[in-house]
Amino acid sequence: MSDTDQVRIRDEALPLSDAASLDPLLERIGDARYVLLGEASHGTADYYQVRDVLTRRLIEEKGFSFVAVEGDWPDCQAVHCSVVAAPGSPEDPGDVLADFQRWPAWLWGNTDVAAFARWLRRHNEDRPSERRVGFFGLDVYSMWESLHAVLDHLREHDPDRVDHALEAYRRFEPYAEDPQSYAVATRILPEGCEAQVVSLLTELRQRAAQTAVTDGSLAEFAARQNAEVLAGAERYYRAMLSSGPESWNIRDHHMADTLDRLMERYGSDAKAVVWEHNTHIGDARATDMADRGLVNVGQLVRERHMGDGVVLVGFGSHSGTVIAADEWGDVPRIMDVPPAHAGSLEDLLHQALPGQRALFVFPHVQLQRPPVTGRREWFHQERGHRAIGVVYQAQYEPVGNYVPTVLAQRYDAFCHLDRTDALTPLRSGEPAPRRPATPAVSSAGRPVRAPSGSRPRRDGSAPVRR
Template sequence: MTDSNQSVPFTGDALTALLPPGIRLLGLGEPTHGVEAFLDLRNELFRHLAEHEGYRSIAIESDCLAAVHADAYVTGGAGTLDDAMSRGFSHGLGESDANRELLRWMRAHNEERPPHERLRFYGADGPLEITGPAAPRPALTAPHDYLAAHLDLPWSRETLDDLLGPDERWTSPAALMDPSQSIGRGPEARELRLIADDLRALLAGHAPHLTAATSADAWWHADLHARTAAELLRYHAGMADPTPARLGALMCLRDVMMAGNLDAIVRREARRGPTLVFAHNRHLQRDESRWQFAGQSLRWWSAGAIAGTHLGDRYAFAAMTFGSRGSDVPRPGTLEGFLSASPHDRAVIDPGRLAAGLDRELTLRVPADHTYFSLDPETIGQVDAIVFVRDI
């Protein structure tokens, strides 16, 4: 059984006590999506971090461009909470009560604070839905229009529109499993990738003038769109890959996109405070991510692993896992079965003390319905804290 040195009731203080000093990015991972208990726990932790640990931002596994609408709401912009929920999330996350409560609380928290102390909301993911990537038009035209207001550009909006064509060409559901249905490697897509690269170079090269003429925030949002356009076009090219490596490459490209977003967020927030990022454990873990899918063994490095390479000990990772979900009860020899002996319904576990106190080897839990990934006992040494929820 886990003793008091290994397992304590979940609180923000209990979790942060296990983290190294100087954190700039804290990853809180969940083992599966769609469980409000995990999001409620995330909200509780973020409130603690904002009120007691100096955190000023949160990023979640949602579209980085859509999140601009949610951030505008929480920082005091016009519009309703309903509008922020419908426009500010991807993957159906706008339907979550816990996400609604997060935005409501963040706006209330910000109302009596000056701009430099207000909490910000970010999306860590790209514009990627389950059915496939979005069309690149919004991501590409936003930085073009921003630059065109201040510089003479070699391309017009009409040129971009001609190259882009109808959005339906980019978003065909058939391309998800059939690379021949993707236009991501056609001549127009190749030309657009060059333009996206040049837009980012122009934004960087003229940053002093552009930020003075507009604002640092306006420049940041233009760069966000330009970065997303380049990465989205790269993902579309991956969709058109006819080789067996296609699926693994797409997993890698998605996490590279997420890592780029996290890097930009950390740099933007450098003078304000650390950031909490909430996503699936597979996107935040330090060890190599693995997935058996469609008869293939996929392996890639997560956004957290990539960010951790850059940040070193300024990145920390807390992994969540759970015990029972209905009839799915973990076996005694698994990590989750072992943790279920904890006296706490929600617990924080020190992985180092847990490993030192084990008197037997634990096995990997095999999910009953394959909708989640269990925590691998062999990798807990690369986790700074484990958060365990007994029942979901």
């Protein structure tokens, strides 16, 4: 790093110390309707805490309507019911989060998310029911949970359609709620359960449209959304055994589409905060993901809604600790995060700002891929940007955990937290998953073919190497 870069970084760094130090970012957000907040790992408390503080200010000062996270729809719907104080829901949303079952439950079942959810319930209790701030999951993994939720909804509200829904259920039933078995089976019968799922989804879409005027409750919307999850998951698991980008793109399109449906439900003045990993919210076109045919939520939201205001905020740190697992399904543990690789973005910022926390707000720029060569500002230079997932093997970090990134094109703002600490799960152990399916793309944005004996990895993790 040149002396000029160090001077520029120090001059442009804004202190990041308390809620008031986020004022420059709030000014940049302005009237934007979409604010996407990242994280460089799923197991770092500091990222969650800064997102919490910023999100509270967005809700209180700018009237944001809901928080949408990289979580399953059914689980997060239960959290939503608690934070909006829906009749019959648990009074403490922390109890709901502690009951999350899908591995890795600590993504949302941790003390920092529980603290935010409890604050959100208190905030909502002082507001009319129609103006309470929601909490929703965007992800696509809950195939069987969503199928059961659809069946339960139809049994209660539309029993005449239950037999049709059971046709889809019976097609999935032989796979014993095992996505990997279903994915392998589609190689023999490529159509899988697609026809039954599409038929069920069509019916639920029609029902949702017919009841939208007379039923303002969440029930019909949630039933349709669970059917959308079922359709997206079915496509995702059919695609995941290939080594190409299709499964990743199906997942991120599903999350962006779910966000669009939520915004439509909340109305023309709706504003959304999104919490996901950097690999989902940072614009893929400013990384090597674009070269591999990958898109992500940040890119899609910019492409669809830039006129409504979109602000993407990334996070990173140089060293510290993180909670993660050695292999998929293992009990998580606190691990050391070694100093960032020499020449990486995190190393650059550490050299200029050792031990400090800083906020960078970037000027509006045009995306350029590949990056322009020659001398440019440090935030327009392509550098490796660390991404850590729920499976973390630090010994493979230099070859698996860095995403080539042009920082000011990937994000509108960036929070550098030089040293960070692991978050605290709400429960100490994790139930092992049922033979989880192996994604075709690592969440660091690289298509991979799973090696023999490997397990899947979620956002930011490196491919397992034997």
